[in-house]
Amino acid sequence: MIISTDSNQNNLLKTRKRTAILVALSLVILTLLVYWQVQYYEFLVWDDYEYIVENPRVRSGLMVENLKWAFSENDVSYRHPLAWLSHMLDCDLYGLNPKGHHFNSLLIHISNSLLLFWLLYRMTGELWKSALVIALFSIHPLRIESVAWVTERKDVLGAFFWIVTILAYHWYSMKAGVGRYLLVLLCLTLGLSAKPVLVTLPFVLLLLDYWPLGRVNLGQTLSLKVSAPLRKYTLGFLILEKIPLFILVAASSIVTFLDAERIGSISSMEGLPLGFRIGHVLVSYMKYILKMVWPIDLAFFYPFPEVAWPLWQVARCAFILGCISVLALLNSKRRPYLIVGWLWYLGILLPVIGIIQVGAQAMADRFTYLPHLGLYIAAIWGIADYSSQWRLNKALLPVIACLIIAFFAILTHQQLGYWRNGMTLFSRALEVTSRNYTAHYQLGNDMIRKGEIAPAIQHFSEAVRFKPDHFPAHYGLGLALASQGRFDEAISHYMTALKVRSNHAGILSSTGDAYFRQGNFEQAIAFYSKALGIDPSLWVVHDNAGLAFLKMGMTREAILHFEEALRLNPGDRTARHRLYIVRKEIEGTNH
Known part of the structure; x- marks a missing residue:
């Protein structure tokens, strides 16, 4: 009987592994089908020429002088040397043929999707929920700007190292050690050199400590199955554990702020008063959620409104956001994915939401690349959880999920066409x-x-x-x-x-x-x-x-x-x- 049980478990593990591989391949095929046309698109006068086509440093490829330039101050943008190096490599490989540049951005996006699927599946043990989250992430119309705009290579590349850092941290959480921690630091450093927006990552690691890693000792037992390590730690210890990471992101934030100030991309308080900014922040948080649900009328640039948002609209957004926060907090013990997903969304968007306004855009689709993952996780896990309580027809949910994915895939394919030139x-x-x-x-x-x-x-x-x-x-x-x-x-x-x-x-x-x-x-x-x-x-x-x-x-x-x-x-x-x-x-x- 013991041999039979072991054999059944091995067969089950092999079946799950094969299923996971098939799901991963399906995600790759789906993403390729949706985005395949992007490789035939042109460079855009919107930054692509300044960054790549007319930038002699980038055009001449990976040379010693260009490497020095990539890691030094420049008048084009804030520092993201790793992104510069990726553009130089593209020029070495493809010259100024935009096809190769576009295709490499797409490959990085597909890599991000695969790594995220593997990460979420490993941390939660939930195959189909993880697959649905990553399918939504991969083919949602709000991903178009990050994938189709060559200049935004820093977005997909920064996200790649964001994911790799979390993978390294998950490995570290299984068995803490200096070598594993140094790997986390290295991955975060590489990510910050691709795009400084990764400054919120230590905060995200604290959220993951709570769920799904289950490393936080708050005196309760998590009701969901998680791949938790044997040891739990106090919140104070977990914060202390991340002090080197916080120091690293603080240094990056200071350098980025000084760079933005130097090139004149930070809006003054006279231009955008504090009251206007606070109102706009609340409205933007709400509008990003609405765009996730109904992504129509997307644009490469959204200007600020001529006047401040009406007080009633700001108050309504504040009320809705507050209600969601309270509900997530009240359910934090029984359904920890809600508070983790919600704080993931709020926290990762914070550096670009407009409190410190860098750039002229009121909002940007590219800003949602990683933040919306938190909402996808909260929504998918929540729907699955509540549907089991309400005893809904189990065959109905996969059908609805497939219809939603098909809808977003068609919409993305159609809206991607606007990025042709x-x-x-x-x-x-x-x-x-x-x-x-x-x-x-x-x-x-x-x-x-x-x-x-x-x-x-x-x-x-x-x-x-x-x-x-x-x-x-x-x-x-x-x-x-x-x-x-x-x-x-x-x-x-x-x-x-x-x-x-x-x-x-x-x-x-x-x-x-x-x-x-x-x-x-x-x-x-x-x-x-x-x-x-x-x-x-x-x-x-x-x-x-x-x-x-x-x-x-x-x-x-x-x-x-x-x-x-x-x-x-x-x-x-x-x-x-x-x-x-x-x-x-x-x-x-x-x-």
Whole structure:
């Protein structure tokens, strides 16, 4: 009988293992089917060009100089060196063919789904609940932005190391040891170097200690089956255990804040008062839940409302969020997954919810990549738990689950089509949002690259009408006007942009170009000098400054700038030719 029992258990384990493998393969196939079209999409003028296509550091691939740059300060964004390295590797592998870049982002997303399935299944022992959670995570329309936008590689890559860190922590929780703890620290460090938003991970590990790991000793027995270790610990010990992790994320937070302040991406209290922010935070938490349930009218950018949310709407959101929190807390002993899932959602969203506003977006679909996992877990486990109490037809739940997955898969496949190129993406944003100055600005950028100057001017003009202090739109409008020879108007918009961002070398240089085209070489030199004072490595500006000095008969200064342009860019044929002509003229004069 004992042999028979052991044999049955082995067969059961083999069957469960085979089933888990089949489920994992099904998740891969489902995700590939939904997202397959993304590999045929273009780079977007929305950051892809600045980050990759026109970034010489990234385009030239994995070189020693580029590695140093990736780990140092830069004017493009906050630090995420591991994400930079992944883009460089893509350029080494595929050049500037967007197909490979898109496909690698998709592969990382699929890897995340598989790792999450394995992690959740290992921690809870619940195969089908875990499978449904990860299916929703993988193919939900709110994942599109993180997968289809190449610039957001940092999102899927950061999530990868987030999951790996939790896997390492689960391994550590089985048998605590210095080596295993150091592995957790290493994985978290790699994650923070991919995307600093992982700062909430130590908090999440505390939640997992409560459920499903069952490491917290609160004097109660968990009612659900969990893969809990033999030992339990006080909450104080578990917090103390994570002090090195908290120190690491605190250091990362400080560096990220200073970087954001340096590049000017943090909104001031004058621009967004505290009262406005608090109201918006409450409304955003609620809207992210609604978007999870009914993900329609999605856009790449959501502008802030013109005025603060009505008090009744803020109060309603606060009341609903408060009720959910109370219900989750009251059920924390009998149904711990509710409080864990709810605090997971609230906590992971906290750094990007808008209390400290970084960036111009009111909300962003990409912000939900990891936070919504908590809601999926709470919902799936809760529905399964309550349905068993209410004695619902067991055959009905799988059918409903399949219908929900099919609905989201079809919706994601359809909405993914808007990310095909800039024109479709930005036009869609104008359809589903109002006063979207960023959509107008990006459409202007897209059109100016195609040589469609007149419609570009219209979109830039709309952008500055909706947001008069949007300096990139003023800059773009100035460039478009200058290309039509309307230099006075162009200079006017450049000056408006400089009032907002006085240290922008590109705007200063373009202002110099406009004055040069008007024949005002003295003013041109003044603006070229300001641009070079901010960024002396701009060889094109040295080239233009040299020509301006030459026009004024200041040959010595012209030669110095042409020589510097050649030093910075030895392949600059224009500077080399001009320098040759000037020197020949000097030789002719001397003879």
